[in-house]
Amino acid sequence: MVTESPGLSPVGAVAPPTGDLISGGLLTGSSPGELPKQWHVRTARSCLTPRFAMVARSRGTALLAAGNGSDDCAAWLVIPVTVRRGRTYRLAARFSFSPGLNPHQHLLFAFYTGDFNDGIFRYRRLGNRHAAGEGCFLIPGKGLVEGEVRIGFRLSATGKAWIEAISMEECEPVPARPATVVAMQGEGNGLREWGRVLRVAGRAGADLVLVPEVMNGQVTESLHGPSAQLMSRMAKEFGMYVAGGILHEDRGASRVYNTALLYNRKGQLVGRYRKNHPYSPELNDQGVTPGTEVPVFTTDFGKVGIIICYDGWFGDVTELLALKGAEIVLYPSAGYYRSLIPARAADNCVHVVASSLDRRCPCGIWDSAGRNCTSTMMPFLP
Numbered sequence: 001m002v003t004e005s006p007g008l009s010p011v012g013a014v015a016p017p018t019g020d021l022i023s024g025g026l027l028t029g030s031s032p033g034e035l036p037k038q039w040h041v042r043t044a045r046s047c048l049t050p051r052f053a054m055v056a057r058s059r060g061t062a063l064l065a066a067g068n069g070s071d072d073c074a075a076w077l078v079i080p081v082t083v084r085r086g087r088t089y090r091l092a093a094r095f096s097f098s099p100g101l102n103p104h105q106h107l108l109f110a111f112y113t114g115d116f117n118d119g120i121f122r123y124r125r126l127g128n129r130h131a132a133g134e135g136c137f138l139i140p141g142k143g144l145v146e147g148e149v150r151i152g153f154r155l156s157a158t159g160k161a162w163i164e165a166i167s168m169e170e171c172e173p174v175p176a177r178p179a180t181v182v183a184m185q186g187e188g189n190g191l192r193e194w195g196r197v198l199r200v201a202g203r204a205g206a207d208l209v210l211v212p213e214v215m216n217g218q219v220t221e222s223l224h225g226p227s228a229q230l231m232s233r234m235a236k237e238f239g240m241y242v243a244g245g246i247l248h249e250d251r252g253a254s255r256v257y258n259t260a261l262l263y264n265r266k267g268q269l270v271g272r273y274r275k276n277h278p279y280s281p282e283l284n285d286q287g288v289t290p291g292t293e294v295p296v297f298t299t300d301f302g303k304v305g306i307i308i309c310y311d312g313w314f315g316d317v318t319e320l321l322a323l324k325g326a327e328i329v330l331y332p333s334a335g336y337y338r339s340l341i342p343a344r345a346a347d348n349c350v351h352v353v354a355s356s357l358d359r360r361c362p363c364g365i366w367d368s369a370g371r372n373c374t375s376t377m378m379p380f381l382p
Contacts, residue, residue: 020167021081021089022149030054035077036063042150043075050153052077055162062095062162065107065153074154081111081149081168085141090171091120091149092134094164101159103131108152109166111137113145136174179207179301181328183363183374184355191216191230194244198230202238207301209234210355211244213258213309213332218286220249220256223272228261236267241299245308245332247288248272255289258282260306260332262297271297273306276317294320302327305350309333312340315347322348329353335361346370 030036032054043049050073051066067073083089093109101107103123110119118137125131139145149168153161182201188194194215201209216227227246235242241264248259258275274291275282282288294317297304305321307329312318321329328351331341335358345352345366352366364374 020169021083022079022166022168030061032056032061036079039077039079041075042078048073049075052151052153057162057164059164062164063151064160064162065151066160067153067157069157071155071157073157074152077151077153078148081147082144083113083139083147084170085139085143085145087170088136088138088173089168090134090136091118091166091168092132093120093151093166094126094130094132096128096130096162096164098158098160099129101156101161103133103161106154106156106159107161108150108154109133109135110150110152111147111168112150113139113147116140116147119150136171138173177301180205181353181365182206182209183353183365184209184211185357185361185363186359187212187357188215191226195230195234198234198242199238202234202240206238206240208241208243208299208304208328208353210330210332210353211242212355212357213245213260213334214247214357215244216246218247220247222251223248223261223269228269231261232263232267232269235263235265239265241265241270241304243306243330243332248274256287257291258288258308259291260308260330262304262306262330264299270299271295273308275308275311277310277314279310294324296321296324296326304328304330306330306332309336312336312344315344318344318348318350318352322350326350331355333361334358338362338364341366342370342372 034054035052036054041049041052050068053064054061055064091109091111097103110117116139118135120133120135123131123133194211198209221227231242231244243260243262245260248257258278260273262270264270273295276291278288278290303325305326307317312331318329331352331354333356335356336354338361341352341354346369349368351368355363364372367373
């Protein structure tokens with residue numbers, strides 16, 4: 001929610017102010033043609049500085065951020081604020097923009113301290129070329145810290161944005177969404193054995209279990225075949241999410257797809273993903289058809305996407321999943337190039353969970369900075 005309440009104490013006070021830390025959200029105290037009160041421009045080179053000025057609009061006063069005729073223009077408009085570490089803050093903005101301006105490319109609203117930065121990275125359209133966005137973030141540590149809110153305009157020669165409101169307020173902490181995720185490695189000797197593995201994971205309290213690619217070998221199955229039934233039954237019995245790979249034979253279309261299925265805690269099918277990049281032998285020798293969709297699935301702990309095996313050699317599928325909001329990317333495989341996974345995770349700010357049939361290629365879990373955060377490994381059951 002965008003707020004426009006005035007600040008209750010001056011910037012730089014001994015204690016951080018409550019309410020809106022940006023003292024009026026640009027809406028008061030400045031005349032047309034001037035910079036908003038207490039804000040100043042920061043630029044590396046004056047010739048690259050965009051135009052920042054308050055202007056009169058039909059909906060009231062707004063801050064104009066506009067290109068200076070150069071495609072290389074870039075600068076910040078900055079205001080200092082004092083915050084308390086260990087608290088969560090919401091930065092929010094509302095604006096309109098000219099045709100040809102891409103807010104995700106040409107605008108940035110951010111908060112910085114010497115050792116922390118975060119901001120608004122997604123906007124929602126409000127109609128009639130209006131948009132709004134917000135970002136919530138925890139500032140780590142203890143005590144007061146001087147920081148600054150920044151409005152960035154960059155890389156648009158003629159684009160314009162009219163910023164109607166910007167605010168930063170302390171808010172309730174972002175609720176934690178803990179989840180226990182189990183990844184596997186090793187080739188099961190039939191579905192009965194995978195059932196044993198899923199049962200062990202379920203008894204251990206897993207929230208999500210990832211079985212490797214083609215869990216039933218080269219057997220083609222329907223979406224209601226034995227592999228699907230096993231995953232659904234185990235998911236329902238232990239109240240967990242289960243994902244795994246099959247060779248799906250779509251008899252109606254006379255096609256075979258390398259497919260991953262995801263089941264929820266009630267054993268219901270959440271969705272399926274068809275491998276976009278089949279390995280050459282799959283295409284040439286097994287007649288596997290490439291998938292064409294990149295779906296994202298909603299779970300009770302976050303949004304989940306899936307890539308399969310050779311997909312990991314390419315950056316496009318993971319990037320599309322991240323752009324569609326995926327927070328966790330499941331990666332069932334027969335074997336994978338392990339050194340690629342930290343890059344897939346870090347480049348796209350997603351967690352990656354990898355399961356593998358190949359014992360030489362360990363399963364693992366990587367966080368959104370690309371760090372392997374696997375805590376324990378459940379032994380393979382012979």
